[in-house]
Amino acid sequence: MSTESTTIAPGDAPASPPHRYDARLAGEIERRWQDRWAAEGTFHAPNPGEPGSEKPKAYVMDMFPYPSGAGLHVGHPLGFIGTDVLGRYLRMTGHNVLHPMGFDSFGLPAEQYAVQTGTHPRTTTEANIARYKQQLRQLGLAHDPRRSIATTDVTYYRWTQWIFLQIFESWYDTAADGARPIAELVSEFESGARPTPDGRPYGTLPEGERRALIDSYRLAYISEAPVNWCPGLGTVLANEEVTADGRSERGNYPVFRRNLKQWMMRITAYADRLAADLDRVDWPESVKAMQRNWIGRSEGARVRFPAPAGEIEVFTTRPDTLFGATYMVLAPEHPLVDRLTPAAWPEGTDERWTGGAATPAEAVAGYREAAARKSELDRQENKEKTGVFTGAFATNPVNGEEVPVFVADYVLMGYGTGAIMAVPAQDQRDWDFATAFGLPIVRTVDPGDRKGEAFTGDGPAINSANAEISLNGLGVTEAKRTIIDWLAAKGFGEGVVQYKLRDWLFSRQRYWGEPFPIVWDEHGPVGLPEDQLPVVLPDVDDYSPKTYDPDDANTEPEPPLSRAQEWVNVELDLGDGVRSYRRETNTMPQWAGSCWYYLRYLDPENSERFTGVEAEKYWIGKEPAISPVDPGGVDLYVGGVEHAVLHLLYSRFWHKVLFDLGHVTSEEPFRKLFNQGYIQAYAYTDSRGLYVPAEEVVEDDNGRFTWNGQPVNREYGKMGKSLKNVVTPDEMCDRYGADTFRLYEMYTGPMEASRPWSTRDVVGPQRFLQRVWRNLVDENTGAPRVTDVEPDADTLRALHKAIAGVREDYPALHYNTAAAKLIELNNHLTKEFPGGAPRSVAEPLVLMLAPLAPHISEELWNRLGHDATLAYESFPVADERYLVQETVEYPIQVNGKVRSRVTVPADADGAAVQAAALADEKIVAALAGAEPRKVIVVPGRLVNVVR
């Protein structure tokens, strides 16, 4: 009864052919080549002077990641793969390519984990970096492993501290329009070339005063500035760490605006250059626009209005409307308010102006208190104009009118002078206030038919003349120029440029950041000499800052380092004998390390200098051949648009300081910037609104989504653990291999486009690689199956068309279309050469595939008989002969609609094409004997007959 059973038990199902390119074989190939690249140092980029550096260089770089505990998901490597493809292509076209990777490893999560568990942040950070490196390695990225840096490395942050000292020991010389060493400023004061503010000789000033004077010039300085103080977290926060309703993003604690002593960086000194030099870099217009907007350059005038308590200075962009200034407003915090306020209300004060208070002082105090209590949210949502009269008047300098002075919170202390001249006729905010308070409105620009609102457009000036000057009839631009000249001549004001940009709050009350290379004596901060660097973070028992009752605004930040008393109190000899100092206990913000890492990659082992002089010139020096105003910088910097302003602006600022001081030759850090899109993902919620595993959701025939049979809601957005829709590169490498994963990410769309992740679609790229493999390798034996047959003309045309196309697409970062062209070529091989591809086509195909799918390409190249890596092989070059067609098929349109086609020799001239078109029988029929009115022949494209 027993028979040979042909039933195959599950588990040993007939395996696919032993040498089929599947996930298992891909994995084996990938690990083997990754090991070989590492062992041979394939991607080591030589520095100037080393063999290989004579080639043209290319510096391609990613925004480095923060190594979080969650590891990478499939969205993170998109840009990394994109730069890798470009780098590999450039290497094969004869470039010396630098493609490094590092880690932005200071940061809050490791510190918070330390607070919770007592684990040193360095332990967590290093474990996370190790995991990131492993995840990145499996993707086959051609980084130079010798140049990997982390901002938390002591050998790195030593130089972050050094750069801080450069900034601290400099001042901005507006005459020279650049930073200079502070020692030169001291010399100017000492010699008397530069007088002190009150004229006393510098040498006669007490030391404390001399120090304070010099400190007030430094590019890094201590300031008592309004900051976001969060007692619940025990730290000050950057603006972007505070939510719109005035709470901390992390922990949701109240945040208070408080004046606290903090380190600031004088980025405002560079506002003009930061704005102007945007014209010299190759960046997306949107990012340039955001930076310009952030810097907020506006041209206008300062005008002084005489008042009993002193002049009130205002900034206005519309000095042409001065004759329409009918009142003034000071910000509630304006220092002049108290002096202006008289003891009693003037006779006949409008009741709407007093806020119901008996005296001006009372009204002002009440209003200030109310304004301070208002949350950011109130101010944003409630734009109704409020304010009180100070009881004082000032004099409009153009017409001698007495105008009332108000306090109102729609004027901000932080912009301009904190005071405005109000011109209700030409400013809607002033119009609203004037209407609410019954103030006069005088039109000074002819508004045409517009009534009942401010007119902010251009038009002829009216009502704008005094005994000496008349603006009447002038347009806005002309009127501005005229009145500024008059104001300057009379000493009432002058034209100025104003910026929205503020100085950069640079200190944080945290543990896991760079310590400042600063100690304090009785007079203030002292920069440590270079030989005392690095200042190493001390070990502490408690990593948390002192926290307080979240609602208690009247508390002071106490950084974690301040408790390390034996570290804080030091005896040092800084040149005048051993003395006692206290170390600065704040740490730097996370932006510090990322401000200059692109410089350290150039020369990571340098222990004498932050980066090598020659290396800087070689990799990022100015290249006048690109443009006469080329500022230098990284050739391509790829990252997300979320860093459009802060990181990129801070980095540009530091770079310009280093340039001014002669430490670098380039003027910008990043010559070309590219924002990659995001991989997004669907997430699904059940009827209770809880997220369900996205992987398990299915779509039914009606297009509805269900999970375990129950209907679920689909949302589209980020990938995240809490959304239960994370897909990791590790999973993809296991299921398909890294090459398939790389190809999928590059193939689904152009680099700049955001797009949904779709695991289902990954089989497409996998099938393609499988087909390439099968065309070149026998799936049963693993032996190459290329032939030595001469390819036919069609095949050569297909090959060279692909080469020409791919050579255009790679450098333009159009990887999706490059891949399509390779698929097309491979499809041609599949169809025409079922017995194996001709070697003369197979080899260029492999080389062209290599940037996108490097492991399989290396393996194929090897099996085709080449021992060396293909990383330095020459990229195929198209032969023009195969790109020209012998004949061209012209579509023939009649009135723009295609009616027929004719095929003519490719070298036929316009007349011949026209003759052939008009002779076509369908066209003859369409014309029905009539003469065409016009015939348009577009060479190589089409013919359009107009009847």
Add this chain to the structure above:
RNA sequence: GCCCCCGUAGCCCAAUCGGCAGAGGCAGCGGACUCAAAAUCCGCCCAGUGUGAGUUCGAGUCUCACCGGGGGCACCA
């Protein structure tokens, strides 16, 4: 409220200077292979470009308005 970007087959995406709307992939359908299925292979189907005007011999592409989506800024004088 202001500014910027994007809307092309069921889905992801192509389309030089304005010149035949389709390169490629996914899904779907049919077939080959298989006892069967998976995998693999071959073939096929599918939109007139968000809407409405305008310029043009000709518009996905240029202009204007509107609709939808995304992003930035938001009392910055």
